[in-house]
Amino acid sequence: xxxxxxxxxxxxxxxxxxxxxxxxxxxxxxxxxxxxxxxxxxxxxxxxxxxxxxxxxxxxxxxxxxxxxxxxxxxxxxxxxxxxxxxxxxxxxxxxxxxxxxxxxxxxxxxxxxxxxxxxxxxxxxxxxxxxxxxxxxxxxxxxxxxxxxxxxxxxxxxxxxxxxxxxxxxxxxxxxxxxxxxxxxxxxxxxxxxxxxxxxxxxxxxxxxxxxxxxxxxxxxxxxxxxxxxxxxxxxxxxxxxxxxxxxxxxxxxxxxxxxxxxxxxxxxxxxxxxxxxxxxxxxxxxxxxxxxxxxxxxxxxxxxxxxxxxxxxxxxxxxxxxxxxxxxxxxxxxxxxxxxxxxxxxxxxxxxxxxxxxxxxxxxxxxxxxxxxxxxxxxxxxxxxxxxxxxxxxxxxxxxxxxxxxxxxxxxxxxxxxxxxxxxxxxxxxxxxxxxxxxxxxxxxxxxxxxxxxxxxxxxxxxxxxxxxxxxxxxxxxxxxxxxxxxxxxxxxxxxxxxxxxxxxxxxxxxxxxxxxxxxxxxxxxxxxxxxxxxxxxxxxxxxxxxxxxxxxxxxxxxxxxxx
Amino acid sequence: xxxxxxxxxxxxxxxxxxxxxxxxxxxxxxxxxxxxxxxxxxxxxxxxxxxxxxxxxxxxxxxxxxxxxxxxxxxxxxxxxxxxxxxxxxxxxxxxxxxxxxxxxxxxxxxxxxxxxxxxxxxxxxxxxxxxxxxxxxxxxxxxxxxxxxxxxxxxxxxxxxxxxxxx
Numbered sequence: 001x002x003x004x005x006x007x008x009x010x011x012x013x014x015x016x017x018x019x020x021x022x023x024x025x026x027x028x029x030x031x032x033x034x035x036x037x038x039x040x041x042x043x044x045x046x047x048x049x050x051x052x053x054x055x056x057x058x059x060x061x062x063x064x065x066x067x068x069x070x071x072x073x074x075x076x077x078x079x080x081x082x083x084x085x086x087x088x089x090x091x092x093x094x095x096x097x098x099x100x101x102x103x104x105x106x107x108x109x110x111x112x113x114x115x116x117x118x119x120x121x122x123x124x125x126x127x128x129x130x131x132x133x134x135x136x137x138x139x140x141x142x143x144x145x146x147x148x149x150x151x152x153x154x155x156x157x158x159x160x161x162x163x164x165x166x167x168x169x170x171x172x173x174x175x176x177x178x179x180x181x182x183x184x185x186x187x188x189x190x191x192x193x194x195x196x197x198x199x200x201x202x203x204x205x206x207x208x209x210x211x212x213x214x215x216x217x218x219x220x221x222x223x224x225x226x227x228x229x230x231x232x233x234x235x236x237x238x239x240x241x242x243x244x245x246x247x248x249x250x251x252x253x254x255x256x257x258x259x260x261x262x263x264x265x266x267x268x269x270x271x272x273x274x275x276x277x278x279x280x281x282x283x284x285x286x287x288x289x290x291x292x293x294x295x296x297x298x299x300x301x302x303x304x305x306x307x308x309x310x311x312x313x314x315x316x317x318x319x320x321x322x323x324x325x326x327x328x329x330x331x332x333x334x335x336x337x338x339x340x341x342x343x344x345x346x347x348x349x350x351x352x353x354x355x356x357x358x359x360x361x362x363x364x365x366x367x368x369x370x371x372x373x374x375x376x377x378x379x380x381x382x383x384x385x386x387x388x389x390x391x392x393x394x395x396x397x398x399x400x401x402x403x404x405x406x407x408x409x410x411x412x413x414x415x416x417x418x419x420x421x422x423x424x425x426x427x428x429x430x431x432x433x434x435x436x437x438x439x440x441x442x443x444x445x446x447x448x449x450x451x452x453x454x455x456x457x458x459x460x461x462x463x464x465x466x467x468x469x470x471x472x473x474x475x476x477x478x479x480x481x482x483x484x485x486x487x488x489x490x491x492x493x494x495x496x497x498x499x500x501x502x503x504x505x506x507x508x509x510x511x512x513x514x515x516x517x518x519x520x521x522x523x524x525x526x527x528x529x530x531x532x533x534x535x536x537x538x539x540x541x542x543x544x545x546x547x548x549x550x551x552x553x554x555x556x557x558x559x560x561x562x563x564x565x566x
Numbered sequence: 567x568x569x570x571x572x573x574x575x576x577x578x579x580x581x582x583x584x585x586x587x588x589x590x591x592x593x594x595x596x597x598x599x600x601x602x603x604x605x606x607x608x609x610x611x612x613x614x615x616x617x618x619x620x621x622x623x624x625x626x627x628x629x630x631x632x633x634x635x636x637x638x639x640x641x642x643x644x645x646x647x648x649x650x651x652x653x654x655x656x657x658x659x660x661x662x663x664x665x666x667x668x669x670x671x672x673x674x675x676x677x678x679x680x681x682x683x684x685x686x687x688x689x690x691x692x693x694x695x696x697x698x699x700x701x702x703x704x705x706x707x708x709x710x711x712x713x714x715x716x717x718x719x720x721x722x723x724x725x726x727x728x729x730x731x732x733x734x
Contacts, residue, residue: 040691044578056693059578059608106612110668158671195668199616212617213610 033518034364035547045496071475075484079471083292085457088222090447097440102201103478104433109194112541117187120172125181137260171534197253222459251437262430267410276422276539278521280307282382287476300390312389329367333508345485345497368507378480381428398434425542464491574607581686585627624676630683637698638685
């Protein structure tokens with residue numbers, strides 16, 4: 001008999017996500033994804049100066065501040081057909097790359113590794129044997145037996161002191177946990193090192209973005225970083241060389257730790273290449289513009305029908321209409337007013353109408369977006385497959401390396417199609433992260449070469465015409481395609497909509513009742529113990545959900561003895 | 567002493583952004599010595615790991631739900647802090663409690679943590695604070711100043727933002 005499980009909220013993600021599943025015979029047979037999605041930016045931005053939109057847009061989410069800022073200035077620049085100086089493009093590209101690397105490292109180690117790695121088991125490992133496994137995967141200098149023994153001791157002390165909860169809600173001892181103790185220890189050692197290395201990515205964002213955690217250097221028309229190789233108050237050579245040191249160290253961690261770890265852990269969980277494919281039609285947008293008009297890009301993007309990379313359609317640039325015309329959102333199953341007819345974001349409406357959770361009617365605050373009428377999956381998997389299909393050399397090389405490590409560890413060659421799965425999404429994210437470390441270094445070179453030519457320009461002043469203009473910005477963010485859409489009337493914002501990656505992936509059923517990517521990916525997932533649905537969490541986490549509720553209030557209503565009320 | 571004053575919250579949701587508004591007022595009105603870092607943390611989580619690391623004293627200013635009347639100001643210190651961060655599932659799983667947990671693991675956690683909070687009245691969309699919270703900004707600042715060594719009111723410091731401006 002079918003059994004209903006509700007996971008509310010899904011932990012270790014940003015924002016609030018509820019997942020319902022019907023489980024029958026140890027497998028998921030139906031599912032619903034219900035989310036709380038930020039839906040109010042248009043209210044805040046209406047009638048404001050479009051030049052200020054990004055400052056507010058970056059407050060939509062606590063994880064994705066940088067990406068909302070970037071895509072917002074792109075939307076306004078697109079409406080104005082404004083050129084962006086090369087230096088500004090390179091600086092933005094470096095911020096995008098560093099932010100993405102940070103996000104991917106944190107997602108794998110801090111947010112999802114514990115779905116696959118059992119800390120309690122790691123305590124039983126022989127540190128010498130664990131270090132030997134690590135050394136067989138890469139030359140990383142911190143893979144010594146001493147380091148492994150040290151971390152194991154530290155974790156043991158935590159467990160003994162009852163602080164295991166610090167690692168988040170892990171499913172220790174769950175039957176779906178299958179790694180040998182030594183590999184569990186390897187992952188925990190690198191979990192700790194990741195905490196140290198992810199900071200370097202943030203430091204790069206801080207240096208280039210003038211401030212962290214909210215970057216301050218953006219402007220519609222460029223960046224507000226005056227470049228002066230000599231002056232202390234600007235982007236000096238000294239600061240740029242500091243960025244270089246940090247990006248090299250970061251690249252080492254990603255290439256020698258993150259990518260091999262995902263390959264090895266993925267190979268040991270090869271059965272998970274059979275679950276979680278879901279919606280295989282995919283979309284990614286080109287990223288890292290290399291010219292002032294956004295027509296050439298370092299990273300390609302496009303559309304993959306039904307997971308068939310042979311039928312890849314490239315998206316040439318932001319202005320060819322391919323993306324702009326194809327996007328619509330349906331509110332048939334979302335708590336909004338309206339006829340349920342899908343609307344283009346320029347015409348988007350946001351009138352809340354909460355009716356309670358109804359399986360066959362409305363059950364989510366997230367709308368269901370479609371591209372040319374189809375559901376699509378976005379994210380690193382779509383991104384990597386699109387870059388692969390476009391023949392992007394760094395993607396093919398890093399993907400090849402990951403698959404060869406996986407073949408060595410697992411003893412089996414995995415086909416490209418294995419990526420279309422729960423574990424494959426982690427693999428694709430690691431490949432994307434490795435590509436981003438190379439992109440970051442390449443953009444640094446381009447910036448230095450351009451400055452050496454004597455070009456210090458970073459900003460073109462925008463001017464707003466009378467009448468109405470429209471524009472959209474898109475960005476291949478860590479979780480996939482992000483777009484902001486704006487209508488500007490007489491220099492003031494008349495409408496503003498954000499279609500975020502988690503809308504594409506976490507959306508409910510659409511106007512034709514087709515399942516969204518989260519929902520579709522859960523069908524057929526095994527569930528060994530409905531009381532502890534680790535397998536469902538694995539598949540959901542593989543998308544890196546980020547449903548920015550944008551609420552951060554501390555709840556102090558617990559058992560606090562000495563609150564001083566003034 | 568190496569002190570961090572961290573204002574957190576979402577400025578797009580009226581009183582949810584109270585912590586950030588207090589930080590803005592602090593920077594506007596006071597001269598803060600070099601030993602005190604003042605940071606607008608917004609709703610960030612893991613991005614704040616470095617900012618929070620190795621502090622002698624972390625003072626968090628935030629909207630705090632205590633079930634008291636709107637505008638009620640609270641100061642939570644010492645041993646009560648873990649309870650605030652641990653026992654309650656805030657909507658932000660990657661929030662401050664997570665960052666503090668990671669810092670404990672790295673042995674880089676702040677030596678002392680104080681939370682100064684205010685009970686919100688309104689969490690609707692909008693940039694302005696409610697009247698109930700706006701009129702407590704001065705009290706919150708006074709409480710905050712009492713924690714900070716060597717802080718002085720700027721001689722030319724106009725009072726900003728005024729309660730009237732904040733609720734406009």
